[in-house]
Amino acid sequence: MNRSLLALARLLPRADREVVLGDLCECEATKTEIFFNLTELVLRRALQPYADWRVWVCLGLIPLLTLLHIGISVALATRVWSWHLSHDGTTPSILADVFRLSLLLFTTSVTSGMSAALMARRTALLLFLAALLPAMICLHHYPAVGPPSFCIFLFLLPAAYGVWLALRKPHPWFLWSTTAALLLALLSDPRLAYNRWTLLNASLLVLPALYCSFTLHLRGHNALS
Amino acid sequence: MAIGEFEYLLLAVASSLGEDAYGASIRKRLTAYGYPRSVGAIQTGLDRLEKKGLIATRLGEPTAERGGRAKRMVRVTTAGKKAAAEFYNMIHTASSGVQWMENTR
Numbered sequence A: 001m002n003r004s005l006l007a008l009a010r011l012l013p014r015a016d017r018e019v020v021l022g023d024l025c026e027c028e029a030t031k032t033e034i035f036f037n038l039t040e041l042v043l044r045r046a047l048q049p050y051a052d053w054r055v056w057v058c059l060g061l062i063p064l065l066t067l068l069h070i071g072i073s074v075a076l077a078t079r080v081w082s083w084h085l086s087h088d089g090t091t092p093s094i095l096a097d098v099f100r101l102s103l104l105l106f107t108t109s110v111t112s113g114m115s116a117a118l119m120a121r122r123t124a125l126l127l128f129l130a131a132l133l134p135a136m137i138c139l140h141h142y143p144a145v146g147p148p149s150f151c152i153f154l155f156l157l158p159a160a161y162g163v164w165l166a167l168r169k170p171h172p173w174f175l176w177s178t179t180a181a182l183l184l185a186l187l188s189d190p191r192l193a194y195n196r197w198t199l200l201n202a203s204l205l206v207l208p209a210l211y212c213s214f215t216l217h218l219r220g221h222n223a224l225s
Numbered sequence B: 001m002a003i004g005e006f007e008y009l010l011l012a013v014a015s016s017l018g019e020d021a022y023g024a025s026i027r028k029r030l031t032a033y034g035y036p037r038s039v040g041a042i043q044t045g046l047d048r049l050e051k052k053g054l055i056a057t058r059l060g061e062p063t064a065e066r067g068g069r070a071k072r073m074v075r076v077t078t079a080g081k082k083a084a085a086e087f088y089n090m091i092h093t094a095s096s097g098v099q100w101m102e103n104t105r
Helices: A003-011 A014-026 A031-051 A055-086 A091-140 A149-167 A172-187 A197-222 B005-020 B023-032 B038-051 B078-094 B101-102
Strands: B053-058 B074-075
Touching: A003 A014, A003 A031, A003 B078, A014 A031, A014 B023, A014 B038, A031 A055, A031 A091, A055 A091, A055 A149, A055 A172, A055 A197, A055 B038, A055 B078, A091 A172, A149 A197, A172 A197, A172 B101, B005 B038, B005 B053, B005 B074, B005 B078, B023 B038, B038 B053, B038 B074, B074 B078
Parallel strands: none
Antiparallel strands: B053 B074
């Protein structure tokens, strides 16, 4: 077996590689047969996670959720920016808004990261790209005035924390309290009562939190896909 | 548990091979039956069956003819035997009285 075939075999998990190379060796397969068999298995292994419907649900929802998270990130940064610039007595209302948006950003990003890890851990790179693409487009069109452009990515830190938490299987109480905090942050938005789009966005933001809470509550430690 | 034709064949061959059931021996037997499949297809099929709890696998001893590499030994579980029997009965029942079965007698 030559070096290129061994390099191809290295794309397989270690246990798989030994078994498959052993089988091919025993079958006295030619180099061409080995190449096609290895390529087929590498492709099968790489594409296997995409047979899960949850990966496609994640891929569909992530760009939408990313846009909402960017909106919250920018809104939060704008409030902080205006609070920083003005000292004219409007501070308490701005502070309340900053608190509400911070709570919303933290809870929704953490639960979105967690649900992505729970639903489609093995396609993490693709999901990350699906989240990054809308962020990069927004960055490209970001206006020169106002808070700095890096505020677009504020949601990434709590989302990464959510992924980390999901891999460590958090206690259900953490999720229930996060979901409760998220609902509180959403319901305290005065626009919710009269703006249909705000209601729709709020419903979308709650979905990951509800998914995580119910999945971890019902399936406990076997929740990871 | 519902299984497909290929899964049934894997279970049947693994069961008939007994202690000597592993990837290469299953592939040889399938080829002899006129059902040649790639190493990748067999490994993926075995993965699927293991995930469903129909077979159990373990790494066997490395042998010289395999270049010192281990075998993935296969054992059909009780659930696997039950699923294979159900599949066979279904095919047997569905095939009774059909034209081509009459012609093969």
